[in-house]
Amino acid sequence: MNSSQMKMLLLVAIGCILWFIPTPEGLTDQAWQMMAIFVTTVLSLILAPLPLGAMALMGLTLATLLGVLPIKTALTGFAHPTIWMIAAAFFISRGFITTGFGRRVGYWFISKLGHNSLGLAYGLVLTDLLFAPATPSTTARCGGIISPLFRSVANAYDSDPEKGTENRIGAFLVQCIFQCNAITCAMFLTSMAGNPLAANFAKEQGVEITWAGWATAAIVPGLLCLFLIPLVMYMVFPPELKKTPEMREIARQKLAEMGKMTRDELMVCITFIGMVSLWVLGPTLGIHATVTALLGLVFLLLTHTITWDAVLGEKEAWHTITWFAVLVMMAAQLNKLGFISWFSESMAESLSGFGWVTTIVVLLLVYYYSHYLMASAMAHISAMYSAFLAIAISAGAPPMLAAIVLGIFSNLYMSTTHYSSGPAPILFGAGFHTLQNWWKIGFIFSLIVIPIFVFVGGAWWKLLGLW
Structure with missing residues (x-):
């Protein structure tokens, strides 16, 4: 069994486990099933047993085949x-x-x-x-x-x-x-x-x-x-x-x-x-x-x-249209079916002891450094942006500030590793740095860039009236 087949089996197993977990109180079966398909689709973009567009189409097909969404709804993302x-x-x-x-x-x-x-x-x-x-x-x-x-x-x-x-x-x-x-x-x-x-995910939450x-x-x-x-x-x-x-x-x-x-x-x-x-x-x-x-x-x-x-x-453009449209549609349905509001309210209760400033700083740090585990900025945004935005807003962060800052950080983390973005393998492949040096420089400059955006950016956003 080759690597792609192993990844596909893992995705099937994860999808089945999520699908058959009892629906939590406060959610409909349809909302939970949509979440299971969305999470499995996002994981498939990260593991990539097939190209992103192919995996996204599989997720769309499953959503209709399993009766979670009608086909007209499943295809609405292509009209966005x-x-x-x-x-x-x-x-x-x-x-x-x-x-x-x-x-x-x-x-x-x-x-x-x-x-x-x-x-x-x-x-x-x-x-x-x-x-x-x-x-x-x-x-x-x-x-x-x-x-x-x-x-x-x-x-x-x-x-x-x-x-x-x-x-x-x-x-x-x-x-x-x-x-x-x-x-x-x-x-x-x-x-x-x-x-x-990211902007579309924010719009689904009213920003x-x-x-x-x-x-x-x-x-x-x-x-x-x-x-x-x-x-x-x-x-x-x-x-x-x-x-x-x-x-x-x-x-x-x-x-x-x-x-x-x-x-x-x-x-x-x-x-x-x-x-x-x-x-x-x-x-x-x-x-x-x-x-x-x-x-x-x-x-x-x-x-x-x-x-x-x-x-x-x-x-590359047609490829992007395909996976982008599917993710936009799924995110819209998660919001429409009430999953995003349920999730944000649940997280807000667990973070009720923290102020919104502390909460958003912690979220930004986790969001940035978790990219060491990712090989695609789009997959990272798909996996974490909506959830982190919902948590930040529920903690009391100004919605526009939270949406834009998370959007900005969705790019900053692309300077970390030799696989962190499209340009990374092109530039690393030129052979001017060892792998160790490449990672070291990426980490050192994260200690410069993050404070600039948090402190200088924070002051600028205050002047703009974002908070």
């Missing part, structure tokens, strides 16, 4: 606006890569800041930050835009793990990119595929997070982290090469080779600026965030900047 906002953003982000616009912006930053290794780090981080609002695929953003730029710099200075020269500059840059990528993911509702999922609301809450602690992380990395894990005067000229040469901005690059640039503007002004203008994303996609299709075949070939 959030699903199509994130899908459209996936499709559009491909344009940053295929047109070369992402590389052009990266080389421009390097040409301005690349006079030393610290400046190079800031140039790469700023490139990541610039494209984060419209690139929900962290793997595409890091693998398609940032990683090629980083490798170009490392190669220029012969920083190569195979030659034993990884510490010349590559080891420093790769960790700056990795640590800061988690921050850029945390700063916008559309900068990581799991963020809209509606807007694009501008999320960005405003994250901007101050996020920018502070992006400033401090390369600086602290430079002091604690310094590169051997401090001055890089040649890099600015190399970047200028690369830009010269690329020539003038092409028509397709210009179309992508216009789309990017237009989308971010409408996401900020959307609530005032009455334009839904999903409409903005679809408008951007339609514009790129009409201008032939991207093709419909390219949209159909964007496997």
Whole structure:
């Protein structure tokens, strides 16, 4: 029996045990059965005996086959606006890569800041930050835009793990990119595929997070982290090469080779600026965030900047639509059937002796460090976000504060291990760090990032009136 079959048998056993446990007082049989299917589905995303989309479809099929939900209800997740906002953003982000616009912006930053290794780090981080609002695929953003730029710099200075020269500059840059990528993911509702999922879970509990609301809450602690992380990395894990005067000229040469901005690059640039503007002004203008994303996609299709075949070939987007829709539907049904309110009330009673501040800090620490057990941010959000939000609100935490902070922390923990996010295996696989060093740096920077978001972020959120 192979590993996948063992995992599948384990899931069947867990599902059966949960299904046949007597329904607790205060819940209907349907609510408990829905919980059993949801928990088993989430565990299947973590264990992954099959791809996430396949496991999610199994959960949906079981919910209908066992009579817990009618098929029309089970398919409602595919009509959710959030699903199509994130899908459209996936499709559009491909344009940053295929047109070369992402590389052009990266080389421009390097040409301005690349006079030393610290400046190079800031140039790469700023490139990541610039494209984060419209690139929900962290793997595409890091693998398609940032990683090629980083490798170009490392190669220029012969920083190569195979030659034993990884510490010349590559080891420093790769960790700056990795640590800061988690921050850029945390700063916008559309900068990581799991963020809209968290926002949807919050909405099911009566808390509606807007694009501008999320960005405003994250901007101050996020920018502070992006400033401090390369600086602290430079002091604690310094590169051997401090001055890089040649890099600015190399970047200028690369830009010269690329020539003038092409028509397709210009179309992508216009789309990017237009989308971010409408996401900020959307609530005032009455334009839904999903409409903005679809408008951007339609514009790129009409201008032939991207093709419909390219949209159909964007496997990661269609894969995300599938598992995302199923989880959104299941979360909505858990709330509708009364499980979330029952669970939060039960937890509130057990935590009645603690204040809401203590409760939410403990929840955030558990939420962050439990990611060492996870290989997917989306699976982590699916498993814990709703429950932790319900506990925080029941303890007296302001609902909007709790929802946004848990959403932000749903990204911060992606800087921990070599399997903690999509970019992690890409960057770790470059070979510039040992596994031990990678984990050590991840833990050390958690001791910097968490206090910044708790204390500086807390003060900022107080000014915003979130608590």
